[in-house]
Amino acid sequence: MSYTANIDGYYGRFGGAYVPELLHHNVEELRLNYERIINSQTFQAEFRKLLQDYVGRPSPLYLAPRLSEHYACNLYLKREDLNHTGAHKINNTVGQILLAKSLGKKRIIAETGAGQHGVATATVCALMGLPCIVYMGAVDVSRQAPNVARMKFLGAEVRPVHSGSKTLKDATNEAIRDWINNPEDTFYIIGSVVGPHPYPDMVAYFQSVISEEMKTQLKEQTGSENPDAIIACVGGGSNAAGAFYHYLEKKEVKLIAVEAAGKGIDSGESAATSQLGTEGIIHGSRTLLMQDKYGQIIEPWSISAGLDYPGIGPLHAHLIDSGRAKAVSVTDQEALDAAALLARLEGIIPALETAHAFAALEKLSFGNKQHVVINLSGRGDKDLSTLIGKEHE
Amino acid sequence: MNRIKKAFELSEGALLNIFFTAGYPRLDDTMGILRKLQEQGVQMVEIGMPFSDPLADGPVIQQCSEIALQNGMNLEVLFEQLAGMRKEIDIPVILMGYVNQVLQYGVELFCARCAEVGVDGLILPDLPLEEYRVLYKATFDKYGLGISFLVTPRSSNERIQLIDELSSAFLYIVSQSSTTGSGHKDSEAQLSYFERIKTLDTRNKKMIGFGINSQESFENACRYGDGAIIGTAFLKALKEQADLPVAIEKFIEKIVKQAV
Ligand SMILES: Cc1ncc(COP(=O)(O)O)c(C=O)c1O
Numbered sequence: 001m002s003y004t005a006n007i008d009g010y011y012g013r014f015g016g017a018y019v020p021e022l023l024h025h026n027v028e029e030l031r032l033n034y035e036r037i038i039n040s041q042t043f044q045a046e047f048r049k050l051l052q053d054y055v056g057r058p059s060p061l062y063l064a065p066r067l068s069e070h071y072a073c074n075l076y077l078k079r080e081d082l083n084h085t086g087a088h089k090i091n092n093t094v095g096q097i098l099l100a101k102s103l104g105k106k107r108i109i110a111e112t113g114a115g116q117h118g119v120a121t122a123t124v125c126a127l128m129g130l131p132c133i134v135y136m137g138a139v140d141v142s143r144q145a146p147n148v149a150r151m152k153f154l155g156a157e158v159r160p161v162h163s164g165s166k167t168l169k170d171a172t173n174e175a176i177r178d179w180i181n182n183p184e185d186t187f188y189i190i191g192s193v194v195g196p197h198p199y200p201d202m203v204a205y206f207q208s209v210i211s212e213e214m215k216t217q218l219k220e221q222t223g224s225e226n227p228d229a230i231i232a233c234v235g236g237g238s239n240a241a242g243a244f245y246h247y248l249e250k251k252e253v254k255l256i257a258v259e260a261a262g263k264g265i266d267s268g269e270s271a272a273t274s275q276l277g278t279e280g281i282i283h284g285s286r287t288l289l290m291q292d293k294y295g296q297i298i299e300p301w302s303i304s305a306g307l308d309y310p311g312i313g314p315l316h317a318h319l320i321d322s323g324r325a326k327a328v329s330v331t332d333q334e335a336l337d338a339a340a341l342l343a344r345l346e347g348i349i350p351a352l353e354t355a356h357a358f359a360a361l362e363k364l365s366f367g368n369k370q371h372v373v374i375n376l377s378g379r380g381d382k383d384l385s386t387l388i389g390k391e392h393e
Numbered sequence: 394m395n396r397i398k399k400a401f402e403l404s405e406g407a408l409l410n411i412f413f414t415a416g417y418p419r420l421d422d423t424m425g426i427l428r429k430l431q432e433q434g435v436q437m438v439e440i441g442m443p444f445s446d447p448l449a450d451g452p453v454i455q456q457c458s459e460i461a462l463q464n465g466m467n468l469e470v471l472f473e474q475l476a477g478m479r480k481e482i483d484i485p486v487i488l489m490g491y492v493n494q495v496l497q498y499g500v501e502l503f504c505a506r507c508a509e510v511g512v513d514g515l516i517l518p519d520l521p522l523e524e525y526r527v528l529y530k531a532t533f534d535k536y537g538l539g540i541s542f543l544v545t546p547r548s549s550n551e552r553i554q555l556i557d558e559l560s561s562a563f564l565y566i567v568s569q570s571s572t573t574g575s576g577h578k579d580s581e582a583q584l585s586y587f588e589r590i591k592t593l594d595t596r597n598k599k600m601i602g603f604g605i606n607s608q609e610s611f612e613n614a615c616r617y618g619d620g621a622i623i624g625t626a627f628l629k630a631l632k633e634q635a636d637l638p639v640a641i642e643k644f645i646e647k648i649v650k651q652a653v
Binding site for chain 1: 444445446448449451452455459462467468469491492493494495496497498518519520521524542543544545547548552556567570571572575
């Protein structure tokens with residue numbers, strides 16, 4: 001079985017490019033050029049240099065002693081929280097902004113949920129001197145205020161989106177509409193492995209630096225490139241895609257994708273797409289999504305803005321559908337508890353999104369000789385008010 | 394399908410096609426609006442199947458879709474509303490929506506229901522050409538349903554040829570690079586695009602749409618195409634109107650004066 005996108009952007013049955021003719025030219029321009037540009041020496045040199053000197057890569061792989069003791073196995077944390085801007089999102093925006101420049105684009109748009117992708121986009125736009133417009137659901141604008149302030153301070157314009165559930169799905173719709181209205185000069189930097197082909201493939205590649213480093217670091221620390229399992233949270237799925245990427249073909253490595261169950265799978269307020277979703281089309285991609293029998297997209301819920309998305313990337317739909325990856329779901333409360341535990345045991349405050357990956361440890365069991373990598377996708381500064389507020393309830 | 398052909402034969406280069414959202418402003422308004430449009434001499438109608446995430450639509454159609462969904466509109470209700478329409482409606486009726494709606498209903502069942510109630514064609518902006526050719530076309534053909542694909546200012550002549558080959562209702566010429574209902578953008582670029590379209594020899598008739606909102610823009614579009622489509626401006630005219638038939642009458646009169 002293949003886990004890479006075919007020429008039309010399909011992973012098994014999932015993927016493709018379901019875009020109105022208004023976007024055909026844009027998507028085609030990307031499709032025809034992205035591999036050539038990404039594989040060029042100039043791009044690679046610039047990309048690698050920025051990842052090292054600007055983002056601060058490689059990010060450490062940290063054997064967490066007290067957490068390991070708590071769960072009686074060997075837990076390695078891939079410290080994407082230590083990247084510049086505090087999450088894995090910047091790996092992707094560095095890649096896409098270089099691509100945008102190479103295509104001669106003059107204006108950057110992005111969607112954001114938690115604001116991490118918005119901040120990472122605003123950051124690289126400042127770096128390259130390009131104007132930046134970030135669409136953000138009005139609900140998220142209020143629950144992620146620190147990131148809104150950061151984006152503005154970096155010179156980006158944040159446009160609150162008031163349609164639908166006023167969260168990530170709607171911000172994505174609005175960014176796509178902006179692209180339709182400004183097709184010539186604008187580059188759309190998507191924040192996850194979602195959207196029409198070639199976005200999922202492109203974003204997965206930019207994030208693959210995570211597992212590329214993991215291989216070397218694990219080899220050094222454990223003697224083997226392979227861990228027994230890799231755990232990552234999944235909103236759209238970009239940090240998970242990056243953490244899984246170089247292990248997709250290695251069947252002996254278990255891949256665990258953690259989704260947000262919100263207030264519980266059956267509560268009607270959830271974002272556990274692989275359990276609640278069925279096959280359909282969202283944001284230009286055929287994948288699993290939460291929808292009613294008429295194909296109307298159901299508004300998801302998660303306490304974490306970055307996981308509050310009714311779909312998952314087509315790669316993950318394929319991984320879960322084919323049994324290559326296992327999906328686990330975690331409620332709001334379980335994530336909050338996991339964040340508190342990590343803070344107290346290791347002195348690391350994770351993002352609420354990331355906390356879901358840690359909460360999965362409660363539902364899985366590993367032997368005390370086993371090596372498990374958890375992708376620590378981001379830090380929790382942006383979530384502090386939620387973390388503190390809920391903890392005192 | 395044949396109703397579409399006939400409509401083009403009967404009109405003389407100024408075919409007016411009105412788009413409205415099913416279930417807006419009230420759930421049961423669909424048939425009343427359709428009747429009134431036919432009575433006013435409108436030669437073709439597009440009925441929007443409201444969708445939760447209409448990517449190609451601007452704020453007005455988004456909002457009408459949201460209201461229609463809140464009103465309880467769905468495909469089952471729509472097909473029930475349209476069930477008897479061919480006893481009284483002779484003009485072509487086209488359904489417009491997003492491909493996920495058709496996919497979830499089931500392509501075959503959807504086409505069968507369309508044929509049963511007398512729908513003539515479909516517009517599904519996010520259905521890729523190639524996917525239509527391979528997976529949908531045979532079924533659409535079997536049920537005699539036409540399809541219109543979009544042409545945009547950025548579609549090359551070769552691309553338009555391909556779009557023309559696969560379209561069977563008419564070519565939907567999108568007037569500018571925008572979502573529906575955007576104000577008019579660059580006139581000069583639009584003019585040269587319209588000129589290019591006019592000179593292209595296509596099998597399908599050409600209908601110009603997006604952003605047409607006045608008699609002037611309607612007439613201008615009809616100079617370059619075989620007709621024009623008005624959606625957002627019409628829906629705006631229905632907003633908060635107690636007497637829909639009067640609002641419709643006034644709107645059509647304003648657009649066509651004596652032209653139709
Ligand atoms: C820290 C962090 N982790 C994870 C996610 C979820 O996105 P993805 O599934 O694309 O990694 C986000 C999104 O905002 C995030 O900020």
